[in-house]
Amino acid sequence: MRSWAQHGEDLTIARLLGDDFNRGDLWYVNGGANCPHVDSLTKAFYDRGACGLNVEAVGFWWRKLVDQRPRDINIHCAIGEFPEKSRPIHVIAGTGLSTLVEGFDPGPYEDYYEDVEIRTLGELCATHHCPPDRWPAFMALDLEGWEGHALRGADLERHRFRVLCIESDKGYDWEPLLIEHDYRFVESDAANRYYLDGRAE
Numbered sequence: 001m002r003s004w005a006q007h008g009e010d011l012t013i014a015r016l017l018g019d020d021f022n023r024g025d026l027w028y029v030n031g032g033a034n035c036p037h038v039d040s041l042t043k044a045f046y047d048r049g050a051c052g053l054n055v056e057a058v059g060f061w062w063r064k065l066v067d068q069r070p071r072d073i074n075i076h077c078a079i080g081e082f083p084e085k086s087r088p089i090h091v092i093a094g095t096g097l098s099t100l101v102e103g104f105d106p107g108p109y110e111d112y113y114e115d116v117e118i119r120t121l122g123e124l125c126a127t128h129h130c131p132p133d134r135w136p137a138f139m140a141l142d143l144e145g146w147e148g149h150a151l152r153g154a155d156l157e158r159h160r161f162r163v164l165c166i167e168s169d170k171g172y173d174w175e176p177l178l179i180e181h182d183y184r185f186v187e188s189d190a191a192n193r194y195y196l197d198g199r200a201e
Contacts, residue, residue, distance in 0.1 A: 001048075006039040007189045009165055013138050014044075016163045016186065016194060020137065027134035028052035029125060029161070031079050031150055032142035034061050034096045036068040041140050041165070046072070050137070053128045055079055057089050057116045058098050073128045077117045079143065079150040084118040099144035101170075120153030129159070138163040145170035148177075156181040164195040 003011045014021045026049075030042050033054035037043050042052065051071040056062040057078040065074040078089055078100055091098045093110040100118075130136045139161045141147045147166050151174045164183055166172070169191045179185070183195040 001044050004037060004039070004043040005041045007191050009041045009140065009189070009192060010044040012187070012189065012194060013041075013140075013163050013165055016196060017137060020135070020162065023135055023137075024049055025133060025135045026050035026052075026137040027130045028137055029055070029121075029139040029159075031055045031121070031140065032057075032098075032144070032167075033065060033074075034058075034142070036065050039096065041142070042072075045137075051134070053124065055119075055124060057114070058091055059114060061096070075119075075124065075128070077119045077124075078146075079121055079124070079141075079153065080118040080146070081120065081149045081153040082118070083120055083123065086115045087118055088113040089116045097144055099146055100149070101145040104144065121150055122153055122155035122159070125155065125159040136161045138165060140165040142167045147172075148174035151177055156183075160197055160199070162197050162200055165192050166195070167191055168193040 028042055029052055033056045053073045054065050055075045056065055062076040089098050089100055090104050091112050091114055092106045095109055141150055143150055172193055178195055182198040184198045186196050187194050
């Protein structure tokens, strides 16, 4: 399988899925989905027949997802601990980066703000739940330091995945929440930490 992801996350997830990788019914949730092909964590799975829920806060990338991922459910919003009707998100032009974290340094790049609705993972996964003919394979979050807020708004008891891939290069003080809900840390790479559902082992 060719990797499309920035750090080979798709290959790592495929390996952690083991024999289940070859199932034809994989379902994923991808928070901070960004581009449907460049540095995409889900394209390799999509090309093999998987589908899922993409959540993207930046309008430009959301429209690309709608256009290029017809089998996926593509939602234009940010993810947080609590719902909000509108909140400015910081977009760093030309990088694919966007965040709700205040004081994020855009470096040498131009930046701007967009107003976006915030929804919780719990509500998103309940509204756009894994279909009965699909298997919840993995959830990935790439939110530039906002992962903890997103995880605190998730229903980790009701909506479970075999593998979690959570961006952690800005820290991972959210990890006890996953451990509390029986997810087991298994490995990390340059940007992410990976967990397996301990209840499925």
